[in-house]
Amino acid sequence: MKELTKQIKEKSFHKVYLLTGDEPYLVLQAKHMLKNAMIKEGDTMNYAAFTDGKIDLNTLQELAFTYPFFSEKRLLLLDGTGILKTGKDEFVSIMENMPETTCIIVCEPEVDKRSKVYKWIKKNGYVGEFLKKNQTEKVLLRWIAALLGKEKKQIRENNARYFLQKTGDDMFQIKNEIDKLIAYAGDREEITQADIDAVASGEVQDKIFDLVDAIARKNKAAALSYYNDLILLKEPPMHILFLIVRQYRILHIIANMRGLRKPEDAIAKTAGIPRFAIRKNEQQLRGYGEKMLEKCIEECIQIEEEIKTGRINDQIGVESLLCRLML
Template identity: 25%
Template sequence: MKYKDIVYNIKAKNFEKIYLLYGKEHYLIDNAIKLFKESLNESMIDFNLDILDGKEIMLDQLLSSIETLPFMDERKIVIVKDFELLMKGKKKNFSDKEEKIFAEHLENIPDTTVLVFAVYGDIDKKKSIVNKINKNGIAYNCEKISDMDLFKWTRKRFDENQITIENAQVMYFIESTGYKDKNNEFTLSDIENEIKKISSFAGKDTKVTNEIIDRLSQKKIENDIFKLIDYIGEKNSQNAIKILNDMINEGESVLGIFAMINRQFKIVLQIKELLNKGMNNKSIADKLKMSLFVVNKSIKISKNFTESMIIDMLNYILESDYKIKNGLMRDTLAIEMLVSQYCQRKVS
């Protein structure tokens, strides 16, 4: 079954007993949850909708929620987020016996209950509970959507914002996000935020051009900063200066670039500390509330810079910021000196 079929059936109130929605495309999961909520009688929703923390829920609480009859509605919807029995790793709240009891219970979900598991990431497909869900309901991997669906979805979002944009620019915008790159962590939620930014800037009277897209694409700016820092770390002054000049020519201010470099290196310092404590990439992303893409890039950056080099660079940026604002140094000279100086520094 395709995602659009799941959406169609929810809207038509043609429900399965059990759903498992998982994967990295959180927008699709949250959109389905929104539709489940909208299917209920709004005036009685407090009685007929349970949203449970799957990392904390106990067996008796979960079974009680599932078995409770709906009140003045046809059904009750139980949504369990990040249920521990579906995820990899050790169990905290369920014994092996309780896991078996619950797996068997999935064979007998009441007709008046719709049970929805929402896992914001990967699941352990070897678990018996996953097999039970596949047998008695639907399990769907919310991964990146196809090129055609992505175009239609993006086009619709621009239209909803009453923005004038040609199909060629919609395609250019999609390409600029890097969404279609399998290794890129950019999601539909990120694309929606970028569309809102462009819509707010352009308004109803301005036609969106490639230049506007380039100017407002945060992802492009972030990627340029990553590239600039990478080149500095690799001691590649030629490419570092080139990308720096490109950013300035595209309208980025030197103080803005300094601020983004400053922010990125502060993130790198945080990540270095957490890595030293033994945390993995995913745990770091969750703790710092950052995308895994940013964390992975920051870890790569951290290998080319010692802590003392980073602190030294942050102090240089702070000092340069003061000198620029007080007319003591040209901004372009300050940032060119940063590139030149740290392209010569060796990691010891």
């Protein structure tokens, strides 16, 4: 983002930009930044977007070779078209020969870095790779503070960490919840934990975590209470079962990989959770041994099979599972 901001400030643009990676929020922000810097709002004469997989290379070439009309740039956006796989030599030829006044932005979540198209863009254009693994807890905490700071709001670090535990590391989710917190706080400057509890919508995952925690403590009343809360939140029983299994698998992965002394980045990637969530899950592990975790996963799989084969109703099945897990 710093490099793109610098290019925009200096009006020093490349002919081709490839925006990629598994952090879609940052890809979207980068795309909008570049578009707004090159093309005036509402300028349909000098802007065209391709968003489906069947892109006509002849049409693309015609547009790419057309000079802009009362504008410094003509911008073509290729968003999720798969052209890096399908375009190959023809697309490279278009990029090589189009005038300097044309700019192409390619947005693809995944790319083959061995391909001729990727290597050409890497050498002659600009590749922006936006990855979740780079959005560490520290980075996200700074971002949260910056979002709030723009609205003259502030938050204590411990409350910001608490907020992240509820929202997770999805940047779209974080931004939406921050906007809600700003509106909820009104004229107050500080965002408190009470504000987060009142507004942040991490309810379902929190309830699942608490439910699994209650199972570890053999607290049947608490487990059924959390389950009933999820039903009131209109969560389908099969989705609740899926989330329970997911939580057990996360715990199992953390336990195994910790035993093998794997680094936290590898654990987070394998478990499919942000790195900063490892600590919270490790606290829950204290109530579970490896054999108990394996037994819980096996019980879940068995109930899922019984539900899918029609031997038991989904709601009754999940409720009986909770009881069996606490025997």
